[in-house]
């Protein structure tokens with residue numbers, strides 16, 4: 066008995082091996098430090114607790130109180146006899162499809178509810194109810210307003226002249242807000258998609274009616290005893306996911322650009338090493354730039370800098386985690402201190418004077434880690450609070466945004482002198498170029514002369530660039546931190562595939578030095594290296610946060626419109642990928658990419674394997690409907706080669722496969738000459 070107890074304590078104490086846990090030396094160092102101090106992190110918890118073998122297959126149903134009903138794969142199923150069913154008779158297909166649909170609903174809700182908050186602030190700014198937010202990018206507002214049916218010109222004395230910008234802003238904001246709950250019609254932004262794709266959506270009856278309704282309908286259909294046809298459930302997944310990608314997320318991106326400025330390329334740094342021992346370190350974490358924009362402005366104010374100096378600090382160092390990091394990076398150059406799995410570790414430095422969180426991807430364990438140091442953990446959003454007593458809640462309000470931001474900063478500054486543990490900030494930080502977007506790619510790769518993506522297309526047609534991949538998403542403690550992302554992307558760029566990235570994957574790329582133009586000569590194949598060197602861009606372009614995946618949809622649309630690569634997104638030599646995905650948002654993103662015609666590969670495990678027929682529908686049958694389909698590879702090299710094979714298949718269908726052979730021959734000839 067005593068022996069057993071001892072064994073179980075030993076088991077509970079099993080710690081992660083820092084080197085196996087991450088490929089980043091700064092992360093390894095902080096995991097080791099946490100362990101030395103007895104501070105538990107996600108890496109140790111992942112050692113102590115393994116995933117449920119039934120849940121991971123997607124076939125555990127807990128939608129009513131007769132269950133949970135567990136329908137794992139068994140030997141009989143493998144032999145072709147599948148008689149698994151829940152108490153109500155629900156088949157594995159129904160159970161897995163319902164679980165999948167609820168992930169889409171949660172993901173679409175998270176992105177879209179974020180978009181709604183931005184719309185509220187946008188309307189306040191347009192009505193001039195707040196002094197803290199203004200319409201910053203009038204050009205972008207004028208460019209996107211027509212997509213919501215808002216006129217940008219008006220007739221005066223028989224002549225068309227520019228309409229007043231405040232009028233446009235208010236009408237745009239109000240029309241945007243209607244997209245969440247309008248009683249009739251379908252989402253306006255869907256018409257921004259290539260026409261053949263839009264027609265496919267019409268033909269299949271999947272145009273989202275409004276954003277909220279499609280999410281609610283998933284919850285209804287997946288209630289006990291409602292939709293029991295996996296194909297019909299997937300159809301509703303498509304509506305809700307499109308309402309995210311071409312609705313809530315796209316509106317959020319546009320309104321954020323209009324309010325805070327459309328990103329353009331800038332230089333910054335990344336990783337925990339951006340924190341400074343002699344500065345007040347404030348880490349902002351979450352997803353909404355509405356608050357973090359104010360914190361950036363407040364931190365740059367002389368008043369706050371002087372206050373920090375009065376407390377013995379040399380200044381204020383801001384840093385970000387997760388997508389808030391990406392938002393303030395791309396518009397202000399504020400460096401990310403880390404991605405999803407590094408959130409606890411910035412506190413472990415002992416130098417984090419305050420961590421300010423808003424919504425999504427925030428570990429509840431931050432409060433426990435903060436308790437071991439002097440760090441003030443501040444929640445700011447009414448829908449995202451924490452039960453632990455050491456957490457301070459300061460509810461942020463757009464009507465007194467700057468005041469709130471200064472109050473938060475004062476708490477951080479006052480805390481500078483309370484550092485209790487020895488400060489240990491890893492040295493590692495990398496330089497990065499970030500801040501790309503649909504508009505800046507146009508500028509860099511299209512040129513103002515042509516005003517289109519034709520130069521990019523041209524380089525794909527002539528074979529220098531093999532194709533493009535959107536590699537996005539999270540980290541997942543079930544795989545080595547950053548390894549899948551970086552291994553996959555290095556393999557893609559080595560094979561001349563240009564990469565667009567967002568989210569925590571983008572922070573991984575920055576951390577490992579893939580976001581500089583110089584990277585091209587080191588890691589790229591000859592064709593992509595030549596293009597990157599000529600135009601001075603990195604081979605991996607950072608497009609922002611996860612709602613900014615909508616930028617990838619629009620970049621693909623621009624490529625279709627520029628010509629020469631088919632008529633629809635599914636014709637392009639392009640693919641999507643989320644190598645270390647973990648969140649429900651990633652499932653919604655994956656599904657809107659697939660439903661927009663993109664071959665989309667996820668790393669790790671998709672929770673569909675317990676229902677092979679349903680999985681086959683996602684992985685094969687969906688291609689016949691929308692031109693895109695899901696796929697899954699655990700090994701990042703196989704994952705990369707699945708994408709490359711898809712790109713080559715599309716090149717062949719377009720009749721441009723020979724061009725690449727010529728490019729390769731040119732290289733060989735050149736090498737022979739050099740020899």
Ligand code: BF8
Nearest residue numbers: 388426538539568569611
């Ligand atoms: O929305 S990539 S871990 S932070 S979910 Fe979360 Fe995943 Fe990071 Fe941004 Ni996106």
